[in-house]
Amino acid sequence: xxxxxxxxxxxxxxxxxxxxxxxxxxxxxxxxxxxxxxxxxxxxxxxxxxxxxxxxxxxxxxxxxxxxxxxxxxxxxxxxxxxxxxxxxxxxxxxxxxxxxxxxxxxxxxxxxxxxxxxxxxxxxxxxxxxxxxx
Numbered sequence: 001x002x003x004x005x006x007x008x009x010x011x012x013x014x015x016x017x018x019x020x021x022x023x024x025x026x027x028x029x030x031x032x033x034x035x036x037x038x039x040x041x042x043x044x045x046x047x048x049x050x051x052x053x054x055x056x057x058x059x060x061x062x063x064x065x066x067x068x069x070x071x072x073x074x075x076x077x078x079x080x081x082x083x084x085x086x087x088x089x090x091x092x093x094x095x096x097x098x099x100x101x102x103x104x105x106x107x108x109x110x111x112x113x114x115x116x117x118x119x120x121x122x123x124x125x126x127x128x129x130x131x132x133x134x135x
Contacts, residue, residue, distance in 0.1 A: 036061055039110040043121045050125040063108040064089065065124075068131055071104055078106075082123040 011019070040056040043063060047054045051065050067074040071088040078084050087109075089102030108124070110117050 035114065036110065039114050039117050042114070042118055043108075043110060046118060046121040047125050050128040061110050063110065064105050065108060066104060067106050067128070069104070071102070071106055075106055078124065078127050082127045084120045084123050084127070086124070 040063070044054045044056055047063070047065065051067075054063065054065065057063075065086075071090050075086050075088045078086060086106040089105030089107060090100045091102065092107065093100040093102030108120075112120075
């Protein structure tokens with residue numbers, strides 16, 4: 001159960017050579033870092049009114065938001081009402097005697113273009129502000 005299905009698979013020589021070329025190119029990396037900094041900054045400003053402590057992570061391309069009530073119900077209802085997809089945090093953690101560390105959180109991926117991220121952020125903030133009780 002601990003091994004992923006692709007563990008141990010070898011890449012073809014052509015893919016290895018393409019990987020070497022890609023890993024040597026830092027221009028696209030710097031460009032992507034700039035784009036993500038912009039996305040995080042603008043999303044933080046959009047989400048701050050609806051969520052406590054919207055923190056920009058030191059690395060990665062996700063925001064973790066604390067949500068009212070059940071994270072799975074929150075994600076499902078958000079999709080039904082605002083057509084925004086987030087991942088319930090409890091899907092990414094394991095139940096322990098202390099609880100699931102991802103519970104009551106959602107993961108928001110900032111992978112799409114900035115315009116789509118900002119639109120989703122506005123819908124997400126609107127949705128959470130309209131929640132008068134826990135979901």
